[in-house]
Amino acid sequence: MSLETSPTTAPPTRPRTAGGALTGVAMAVTVVLWASAFVGVRAVGHDLDAGALTLGRIAVGTAALSVLLGVARVRRRTPVRLPRGRLLVLVAVWGVAWFGGYNLTLNAAEQHLDAGTTALLVNLAPMLVAVLAGSLLGEGFPRRLLVGIAVAFTGVVVIALATSAGQFDAVGVVLGLASAVLYAGAATLQKRLLPQVDSLTMTWLGCLAGTVASLPFLPALVTQLAAAPTSSVLGVVYLGIFPTAIAFTTWGYALSRASAGRTAASTYAVPPLVVLMSWLLLAEIPAPAALVGGALALAGVAVATFPRFRRS
Numbered sequence: 001m002s003l004e005t006s007p008t009t010a011p012p013t014r015p016r017t018a019g020g021a022l023t024g025v026a027m028a029v030t031v032v033l034w035a036s037a038f039v040g041v042r043a044v045g046h047d048l049d050a051g052a053l054t055l056g057r058i059a060v061g062t063a064a065l066s067v068l069l070g071v072a073r074v075r076r077r078t079p080v081r082l083p084r085g086r087l088l089v090l091v092a093v094w095g096v097a098w099f100g101g102y103n104l105t106l107n108a109a110e111q112h113l114d115a116g117t118t119a120l121l122v123n124l125a126p127m128l129v130a131v132l133a134g135s136l137l138g139e140g141f142p143r144r145l146l147v148g149i150a151v152a153f154t155g156v157v158v159i160a161l162a163t164s165a166g167q168f169d170a171v172g173v174v175l176g177l178a179s180a181v182l183y184a185g186a187a188t189l190q191k192r193l194l195p196q197v198d199s200l201t202m203t204w205l206g207c208l209a210g211t212v213a214s215l216p217f218l219p220a221l222v223t224q225l226a227a228a229p230t231s232s233v234l235g236v237v238y239l240g241i242f243p244t245a246i247a248f249t250t251w252g253y254a255l256s257r258a259s260a261g262r263t264a265a266s267t268y269a270v271p272p273l274v275v276l277m278s279w280l281l282l283a284e285i286p287a288p289a290a291l292v293g294g295a296l297a298l299a300g301v302a303v304a305t306f307p308r309f310r311r312s
Contacts, residue, residue, distance in 0.1 A: 026250040035273035037243030044235040047228040050107035051217035060240020095206025098186035112172030119274035120294030121176030128184030152300025158293030199252030
């Protein structure tokens with residue numbers, strides 16, 4: 001009897017396929033919008049400094065996320081359920097690091113480096129996620145991870161040498177690496193917290209926490225926006241709505257339904273898109289040696305994080 005009824009109890013194929021397709025769409029939206037953010041930050045950075053741009057972007061993002069959250073709760077006819085106690089503190093810490101710290105270091109890096117080179121540095125993050133998993137989650141340091149780290153480090157050295165002509169380029173490389181570290185830490189923590197709080201509420205709370213932490217930049221934001229051209233003001237609005245509110249929401253959706261490694265690996269497509277967009281929209285492209293270094297860095301990340309294919 002059990003053999004006859006087992007097919008009827010198996011999960012249906014269609015919902016699983018639809019769920020996988022939606023996760024893929026969410027990843028694709030995230031990648032494209034995050035790639036556009038590197039170009040937008042580079043363009044607006046001529047009129048707003050790193051701190052003012054950080055506050056402007058995430059303040060707009062918080063407002064947009066508030067609308068998204070309200071619409072979602074009306075459609076579901078459920079109230080917003082906020083985390084409490086230690087969980088709320090962890091979400092706030094995550095938000096300050098992800099929305100505040102990451103954006104601040106990224107914006108500052110793009111004051112010294114072109115968008116493509118910055119994107120290449122930031123996308124060391126998936127490898128750093130593997131390092132965090134090895135040290136904090138007890139997953140160890142397999143040979144592939146160590147080899148990948150060595151290759152990626154060589155790529156970073158090449159990028160640093162390629163951009164050493166300017167006085168402050170080394171600062172830009174350090175800031176780009178700091179962004180990658182914050183990205184990796186935030187992604188790891190977010191994956192641990194998502195089973196306890198829904199992704200949209202967590203994204204909204206995190207963006208709000210980052211906005212509050214960035215309020216010291218408010219006087220600079222007001223002054224610089226008043227003097228900025230309309231294109232830069234619209235650029236801040238774009239960065240807040242699309243690469244922040246929408247892309248971080250789709251990122252959270254994908255991360256809650258796929259492994260952290262797979263989700264982070266999808267961002268390997270960001271640097272090539274950034275190089276293409278910055279070439280078309282800003283007429284800038286990284287130095288050839290920086291592109292070689294970036295290719296080495298991404299190859300190291302791929303070696304360190306891609307799953308090993310086992311023989312059947």
